[in-house]
Amino acid sequence: MFRRDYLMNMIEQMTEAVGQILQLKKELKHQDALLVIDELLDKRFGISGNLIRSLSDKDLMAVLTTNGVIETDKLQAIAVTLKQESELHAELGNEDASFVSGLKALQLFMRLSLVGAEPTIANPSKEAEQLLEQLKAYELPPHAKQLQAEWLEDEGQFARAEDVLYELLEDEAVTNEEVEAFYRRLLFFEDDRLEAGGLPREEVQYGLDSLISK
Known part of the structure; x- marks a missing residue:
């Protein structure tokens, strides 16, 4: 009451x-x-x-x-x-x-x-x-982009989250390991959810393999 x-x-x-x-x-x-x-x-x-x-x-x-x-x-x-x-x-x-x-x-x-x-x-x-x-x-500061990537992932907007993470990676604000962890988390989702998030499983696997091979 x-x-x-x-x-x-x-x-x-x-x-x-x-x-x-x-x-x-x-x-x-x-x-x-x-x-x-x-x-x-x-x-x-x-x-x-x-x-x-x-x-x-x-x-x-x-x-x-x-x-x-x-x-x-x-x-x-x-x-x-x-x-x-x-x-x-x-x-x-x-x-x-x-x-x-x-x-x-x-x-x-x-x-x-x-x-x-x-x-x-x-x-x-x-x-x-x-x-x-x-x-x-505006260009968001790195800490805001990191929060944005976390939020986008939580919202199921995986492709947008990936874009933000690669911006951070280019600026050395996150590590390869952190982006790898993002892809590994996505691999646990069903195909339908990955598709809805704009990042099909084959693209998730490709992104992960690309980072591992560096």
Whole structure:
């Protein structure tokens, strides 16, 4: 009962806040909308906005974990807020600020998807996909690409995961052994699932053999 009431209150607050932000955007009052976001981050999540901005996505999830239970609702709300902030900065031409907020939102959504978070405030998987599209003009840092590859594999998007892993391999951000491990994991899947993921078994085996022969 308590969690349901808490969740309903949070959904109501987020709906109201996002509606306010969208209305201010429509009125071209972007700076006012950013102030709403600052207030939201400072007052509604139990930790300061400065801490939310300074912590990495991984550390932020650790802070919002108690006795092994992740506060996924709160993290979804934070990620939604940061996504809105990213879009506002993009419309203002603040590309660096837009990228920073968008990247943290993306990584939070991918991590939430990986832990199987129930989509209460937002759907982590769909939001992550949207943010990847939004940030496609930018080169993601290696740690973000590693998380992206893990998330894509978990989503069953094997061909896309392979592409990201080879980008990391070229940049020496992962080892041959790590990519080999990816292919070996895929070999345990049924053919239908590999086909659906864009990486048929013969391509998986070819990729693995190519790495082993190096």
